[in-house]
Amino acid sequence: MAHFTKATSVKDWLNQRMAIEKVEKVMASEYWIPKNINFLWAMGMVLAITFALLLVSGIFLLMYYQPHVNTAFDSVNFTIMREVDYGWLWRHVHGVAASVVFLVIYIHMFTGIYYGSYKKGREMIWISGMLLFVTFSAEAFSGYMLPWGQMSYWAGMVITNIFSLGDLHLDGLVEWIRGDYVPGQAFLNRFFMLHALLLPLAIMGLIGLHFAALRIPHVNNQDGEEIDFDVEAKKYLSGDKAGSKVIRFANDFMSKDLMVVGIFLIFFFYLVFFHYGFALDPVNFDPADPLKTPAHIYPEWYFLWSYEILRPFSVNIGLVAFGFAQVIFMLLPWLDRSPNAVPASRRGAFSVWFWVLLADMITLTAMGKLPPEGIFSTIGLVAALLFIALWVVLPFITKNEKKA
């Protein structure tokens, strides 16, 4: 049995039982972060804070929301918005955060692509990150069903229909997912469960995995330099803080991180208080009507690029292209054949590839919002084909890349 002595302080009492000092060292004060980074390295913390905002606002919404086809719409638009004191705050925080979290996810993702932070031992960080993107997408979609407005209903109809997989006609699978022939009570109830329990649990588990995957390779730096963290940590601890290439995670790096978080939160609450409209679609303020389709059905902005890859093709080809777009990012660490883990700007053809991909995804997003007519339809088709082509050529252009 372990030996315990009379404690000299509360800290000592806890230390004997849970080794809190050691835990603090391992997790924070002796977890090392390179100095050579910029504000883009704070996006992870921005995401963690945004997730916390979603969780807290969600808890308050949960106390008044009613997952029933007859009462869901009113429980959101009347009870929460008009009756509950500050109910509007929780709804606007939840809606705006759900939209902004995707903006930050995309910034976080493209930062990783730009600096090659998915290579040389960082593959699991990339994969767990992409799994988080997938679960966040499912979380956003299931949450979108809950106010049971026209857009909720018809987005639910269209997206679940995708699971019939075109000419495979898996209508049984679609009915199984819905628990009904069309989205109804069973559908609303199970998506409520997914949104409020199962998917948040999965997200929290994956965040744990994402952090754990970061532990051994550490975060990348602006030059993709391979740092010997043990040597640099020793240098720091022996007093040569200026000469060491690393700083402590807490409080040194955290203080910089929270500076960026502070600026983000000012921007975020500006949106919540003065510009929340972009996150609440006007069509969704009509209650769900199974016998009337809205004139235009489009997803939220963060899904538009993949929606636009589905749209310009016939059903089966569209589904294949859509499936391709969903999984291809996951394979990036293996499709990029170059061993160079340096910023894209020093990688020749890859630099062009990066900026073309970014521009193409912005184009797809813009076209996805517009009605599929005339020139927009053509631009959308070209952009969708370009997206696929970019991923096909990636292994070839990176294979011939010179050592940086």
Place this chain on the structure above:
Amino acid sequence: MHNISRRGFMGKAFGAVAGIGAVGSLVAMKKSWDPLPSVKAAGFTTLDMSIYKEGELITEKWRGKPIFVLKKTAEMIAKQTDKQKARDIVLGDAHFMVCIGLCTHLGCIPAYNPAEQGFLCACHGGMFDWSGEVTKVPPPRGFDIPPFKIDGNKMILGEVGPEYQKMKDSGVTL
């Protein structure tokens, strides 16, 4: 048996128990997501076909889905092509288009334009004619026809009658 260690045996025995339990729970989980009996039982709708006016599109409801019912005019019946005739539903001397009013692309409800005697889906621009045949992609096929049984003047949606079976066998509907 003698060369299997006790631990090896215990591992395999536990694996077997856990495996059976896992399969059992998956079955239960799958079944719990199935449509409820009450949902399935409500899956039948009877339409009185004698009340419809010629050339007027009426939307009925079956299993929560819109059902388009159009009693065809004499002019429509006269000009029917073979393909359109295959989708024709006849009760006595009345001819009907009866179909699920959801675009076969991704399930939006197309709108009927009486002047052009056709349907346009606002979601992705698909078009259908008055017989339910597709006239413009992306929809991959004409409107689906719900399972039906003809009983005198009445049509029971959700039950499979010989006329429907024939349409299904010949590939007119899915």
